[in-house]
Amino acid sequence: MSTPSQAGSDPLLLVEGLKHSFTEAGERVRALRGVSFEARGGQVTAISGPSGCGKSTLLYLLGLLDRPEAGEIFLGGRPMAQADDDSRTALRNESIGFVFQFHFLIKELTARENVALPLRKAGSGEEKALEQADRLLGQLGLGEKTERFANKLSGGEQQRVAIARALANSPSLLLADEPTGNLDSENSEKVFQLLLRFAREREIAVLLVTHNPDLAERCDQCLPMRDGLIALDLES
Amino acid sequence: MNSLSLKLALRFVFARKRAMSMSLLGIVFGIAFFVVTQAQTSGFEVFFIRTILGTNGSIRVSDRFQDLDGTVSKVSKDGSARFIFRSRENARYVEGIEYPQIVRQALEDFPQVSGISEILEGTAVLDSGSRKHVVQVHGLRIKDHLMVSDLENQVIHGSVERLASDRSGVLVGSRIAERLRLEPGDRVTLIGGTENEQLRVSGIFETGVSQIDKNRLYLDLSTLRSFLGKPFGGSVFQVSVKDPDAVAGIAAQMQETIGHRVVGWQEREKVWLEVFKALRVSSAITVSSILLLSGLGMFNVFAIMVIEKSRDVAILRSMGFTPRDVSAVFLWQGGIVLFAGILLGSALGFLTTYGISRIPLRIRGIFSTDSFVVNWDLSHYLWAALISTLFVGVASWIPARRAARIEPAKIIRETL
Numbered sequence: 001m002s003t004p005s006q007a008g009s010d011p012l013l014l015v016e017g018l019k020h021s022f023t024e025a026g027e028r029v030r031a032l033r034g035v036s037f038e039a040r041g042g043q044v045t046a047i048s049g050p051s052g053c054g055k056s057t058l059l060y061l062l063g064l065l066d067r068p069e070a071g072e073i074f075l076g077g078r079p080m081a082q083a084d085d086d087s088r089t090a091l092r093n094e095s096i097g098f099v100f101q102f103h104f105l106i107k108e109l110t111a112r113e114n115v116a117l118p119l120r121k122a123g124s125g126e127e128k129a130l131e132q133a134d135r136l137l138g139q140l141g142l143g144e145k146t147e148r149f150a151n152k153l154s155g156g157e158q159q160r161v162a163i164a165r166a167l168a169n170s171p172s173l174l175l176a177d178e179p180t181g182n183l184d185s186e187n188s189e190k191v192f193q194l195l196l197r198f199a200r201e202r203e204i205a206v207l208l209v210t211h212n213p214d215l216a217e218r219c220d221q222c223l224p225m226r227d228g229l230i231a232l233d234l235e236s
Numbered sequence: 237m238n239s240l241s242l243k244l245a246l247r248f249v250f251a252r253k254r255a256m257s258m259s260l261l262g263i264v265f266g267i268a269f270f271v272v273t274q275a276q277t278s279g280f281e282v283f284f285i286r287t288i289l290g291t292n293g294s295i296r297v298s299d300r301f302q303d304l305d306g307t308v309s310k311v312s313k314d315g316s317a318r319f320i321f322r323s324r325e326n327a328r329y330v331e332g333i334e335y336p337q338i339v340r341q342a343l344e345d346f347p348q349v350s351g352i353s354e355i356l357e358g359t360a361v362l363d364s365g366s367r368k369h370v371v372q373v374h375g376l377r378i379k380d381h382l383m384v385s386d387l388e389n390q391v392i393h394g395s396v397e398r399l400a401s402d403r404s405g406v407l408v409g410s411r412i413a414e415r416l417r418l419e420p421g422d423r424v425t426l427i428g429g430t431e432n433e434q435l436r437v438s439g440i441f442e443t444g445v446s447q448i449d450k451n452r453l454y455l456d457l458s459t460l461r462s463f464l465g466k467p468f469g470g471s472v473f474q475v476s477v478k479d480p481d482a483v484a485g486i487a488a489q490m491q492e493t494i495g496h497r498v499v500g501w502q503e504r505e506k507v508w509l510e511v512f513k514a515l516r517v518s519s520a521i522t523v524s525s526i527l528l529l530s531g532l533g534m535f536n537v538f539a540i541m542v543i544e545k546s547r548d549v550a551i552l553r554s555m556g557f558t559p560r561d562v563s564a565v566f567l568w569q570g571g572i573v574l575f576a577g578i579l580l581g582s583a584l585g586f587l588t589t590y591g592i593s594r595i596p597l598r599i600r601g602i603f604s605t606d607s608f609v610v611n612w613d614l615s616h617y618l619w620a621a622l623i624s625t626l627f628v629g630v631a632s633w634i635p636a637r638r639a640a641r642i643e644p645a646k647i648i649r650e651t652l
Contacts, residue, residue, distance in 0.1 A: 022646075056649060065554060066645035086558075093556020100648065104551045108247035118555045120240045165555075 010077070011038035012172055012205040013062065018071035020057055031057035033228035034071070039221070041172060041203040044196055046216035048209075049225035055209045056177055058225070062207065063096055063175045064088040076172065093121050097166030097204075099195075101178040103158040105150035105165070111137060111157075112146040115164045122169050136164040140194060156187030163194055167202075174199070174206045181211065188212070241561055245568030248541070255537045260573050260580070262530020263624050267581025268588055269526055270620040273519040275589040279610035281512035283444070288505055290386025291443045293353070293474035294483050296504065297339065297490065299331050299497045333496060334469050342494045343475060348486050351383030351476040356457055358464045360428040362408075364416035371412060372451045373426065375460025384476040387441060387454070394420030394439025403456045405438035411450030413440040426453075426463060433463045444605060524623050531627030534573065538566060538635035542642075550644035559640035566639050570632025577628070578621045585620070 020032040031054040039045045047055050060066045062073060064080060073080045075095065080088065097118075105114045115133035120126065137146050140160045142153075150158060159179060166174055176195060180188035192215055199206040208219060216222045224231040249256050333339050336354055343352050356375040361368050378400045382388055388396050392410060398420070399405040406426075408418055418424065418437050426433040435455065442449055461467055477486055483500035491498040502509065542549075549562050593610040 022649075057645075060645040060648065063554060065550075065648070066643075089553075089556055089558050092554060098551075098554045100551075104547060104648075106244075106247075106548050106551065108244075108251045117240075117552075121556050121561075126239075 010040075011074075012041045012076060013039040013207075014072075014074040015062070016072045016074075018058065018061060018068050018073070020054075020061060020066070020068045022057070031228055032061070032068070032071075035225075035228070035230055036071075037223055037230060039173075039205040039207060041205050042199055043220045044199050044206040044208060045221040045223060046208050046210055046219035047223045047225060048211065048213065048216045049231070053225040054228040055225055059175050059177050059207065059209055062173070063098055064092050093118060094169060095172045097169070097171035097174045099159070099162050099166045099174065099176040099179045101181040103150075103155075103162040105158055105161055107149065107151045110147050110149055111142060111153065111161045111164075114150055114161055115168050118165060118168045133164070133168065136167060137161065140164050156183055156190065159183060159187070159191055160194065163191065163198075167198055167204075170202060172204060174204050176206065176208045178209050178211065180215065188215070192218070238564065241564035242568050244565045245572060248545070248565070249569050249572050252537070252541070255540075256573055259530060259534040259537055260577050262533055263527065263574065263577030263628065264581040264584055266523065266527035266530050267578060267617075267620040267624055268584035270520065270523045270623070271582065271585025271616050272588045272592060273523050274516065274616040274619070275585075275610040275612065276592065276608065277512065277516040277519050278613060278616070279593075279608070281509070281516065282611045283605065283609040284508060284512065285501075285505075286386075287444045289480055289501055290390065291445060291448055292501070292504070293384045294477045294480045294501050295475040295487050295490070295498060297333065297343065297473035297475060297494070297496050297498050300334060300495060332469050333471050333473065336469070336471055336473070339473065339494050339496060343473065343490065346477075346486065346490065348477045348479065348482065349475055350478050351380070353377065353380040353384040353474045354457065354471050355381075355474055356460050356464065356466065356471045358460060360426050360453075360463070362412065362416065362453065363425040363427055364418055364422070365424075367416045368427075369412055369416055370451075371409075371453050373453045373455065373460055373463075375455055375457040375464075377457050378454075381454075381474070384474045390441040390443050391439045392442045394437065396439060398438035399454065399456070402436060402438060403459050404433075404435050405455065406435040407439050407441050407454040408437055409449040409452045410440050410442035411446065412453070413437075415450070426455075431463070433459065435459075520619070527620075527624050527627050531624075531631040534570070534628060535631035535634065538570065538632055539638075541569075542566065542635045542639045545639070546642050546647045549639055549642045550647040553642070553644040554648075562642070563636040563640035566636035567632055570628050570636075574625060574628040577624060581620065581624070582617050585617070 015038065016036050018032050018035040021028055021030040023029070035054070035058055037045075047058065049055055057066075061068050064073075068081050071081065075091065080091065083091075106117070109117070112130050112133040115136055116124075116126070116129035119129035119132055124132070134143070134146050137143060140163060142157060142160055142164070145153060145157060150161065153161065159182075163179070166176075174195070179195070180191050183191060195206050195208065198204055208215070210216055340352055340354070343349055353376055358373045358375075360371055360373050362371045378396055382396065387407070391407065393413075394407075396407070399407055406424065408424075412418070416424070418440065420437050420439055422437045424435050424437060426435055441454070457471075477483060480501065484502055487498045487500035487503070552562060553559075589610050589612070592608045595608050596606060597608050599605045
């Protein structure tokens with residue numbers, strides 16, 4: 001496990017006693033039962049565990065897509081759990097990037113237009129946003145495929161476009177929900193290396209949900225989850 | 237933000253060409269049919285009004301009446317008089333205008349009046365030598381009558397000048413001329429008065445209103461007075477005004493002032509005008525149903541699209557799009573289809589209306605025409621656009637609202 005450059009600084013993300021439940025197929029699912037941890041800029045944190053242990057739910061709460069029933073999320077020192085919708089929406093655009101297992105690109109847009117979306121939303125002009133998108137895609141080895149529509153790219157390429165989109169607004173927190181889960185080993189490695197590289201270069205706190213124990217091993221911090229709790233807390 | 241939502245909407249619309257084309261076609265045809273049917277129904281109405289104004293004038297002043305208890309006159313606080321006539325039910329009429337000169341002078345004082353023509357009416361039989369026909373005879377001073385009618389343009393053979401220069405001249409309705417096989421210059425006899433009158437056909441007129449064309453004759457007022465044995469009175473006035481649409485108020489004011497029965501063209505032709513109005517409204521309602529159906533089709537397309545696009549909506553929300561931004565994407569899609577529909581529908585409606593106006597169609601009924609009569613009116617296009625905007629607005633607003641309420645975490649969780 002490598003050590004992040006700012007391991008000693010204040011945590012970028014501080015999670016305290018997060019609890020959450022939701023209804024699925026008519027049944028109440030207690031997804032999180034009091035999760036606490038912290039993550040720092042430049043650090044890649046793996047969240048691992050079996051299906052249904054609450055990994056993805058945790059990610060959506062951290063990404064401010066949902067509100068926890070209890071607990072608090074501090075992002076850059078600011079409490080966000082009960083912040084108003086406008087603040088949460090603005091923060092999602094400015095400070096948080098998402099990468100999903102199935103990339104979730106908008107198929108009606110080209111690669112560069114997908115990447116430019118968060119930039120446009122943040123207020124950049126179209127030309128400037130597209131230039132920046134091209135630069136990012138170039139850094140991810142997709143400089144030749146910027147004009148291709150999302151569904152004309154391979155799975156690995158689509159995932160790299162999704163990473164570029166997540167990085168477009170230079171977020172301080174990158175949430176990746178099994179980004180390599182749908183890729184072969186070669187592409188998985190590429191994507192992991194990219195996440196690692198950007199975390200280091202841009203001081204981004206990366207939270208990586210993964211089923212892959214080897215990948216989890218190589219992260220700066222590993223949080224194994226079970227039954228809605230971090231396993232370490234469960235043992236203690 | 238709007239331009240980004242618009243761009244996304246454009247991409248979404250063009251990615252669903254088939255479904256969107258069907259919605260678009262519904263709007264295009266709905267608007268085109270609306271415009272065409274309105275142009276036709278109002279075309280016949282406008283034609284009828286123009287003809288009737290050109291023939292019978294805006295206002296008709298006839299019998300003197302003695303009002304018993306139907307009139308209320310009112311003077312406002314600032315002293316300006318305002319006349320309101322409530323009822324003619326209890327009025328007693330004295331046939332014709334007794335003192336035409338005095339009434340004429342009173343009418344000339346109305347600033348809205350642009351022409352006054354005295355007319356004496358009677359019934360007679362026209363004998364061409366081989367055939368006879370019962371006719372309504374109108375005696376008039378042709379110079380005055382040209383100020384209150386479109387008679388000059390209605391003469392299709394011969395001329396009004398011949399009537400002006402020949403006191404034995406007569407202008408004959410086209411259907412009478414057809415039936416009696418008359419041409420300008422032919423001699424005819426008017427039977428039924430104190431004595432028969434020998435006349436010469438000065439011209440043949442066609443108003444387009446069958447009832448007039450097959451019954452009416454115009455001849456000099458003094459000739460008819462002599463024929464009917466009415467040297468004085470008994471006549472009516474046909475009056476034209478500068479603004480025919482303002483006739484109702486002017487007529488009421490005239491009636492109050494001169495004490496004679498004054499009827500505006502809107503009241504006179506009320507039955508036909510209501511028939512035309514009913515036709516126009518009925519066709520508008522019928523054709524609006526096409527727009528309603530296309531709106532329902534569009535609602536269906538958008539409702540399905542919201543389900544299909546729920547994952548994209550969740551992603552947009554994760555990138556910082558607000559619910560309002562999301563709903564704007566769907567509203568813009570409706571707006572794009574609506575805008576294209578209005579443009580294409582209006583163009584199609586215009587071209588079809590033009591094409592229809594060129595179709596030969598011989599009508600000889602309440603009026604005569606040899607082609608479809610259409611009315612070019614911008615309001616038809618505006619109404620079509622307004623109705624389609626209403627239907628498309630609702631059809632896209634409901635799905636847009638639903639899209640804005642999508643919970644991103646729930647959708648992403650369900651997608652995985």
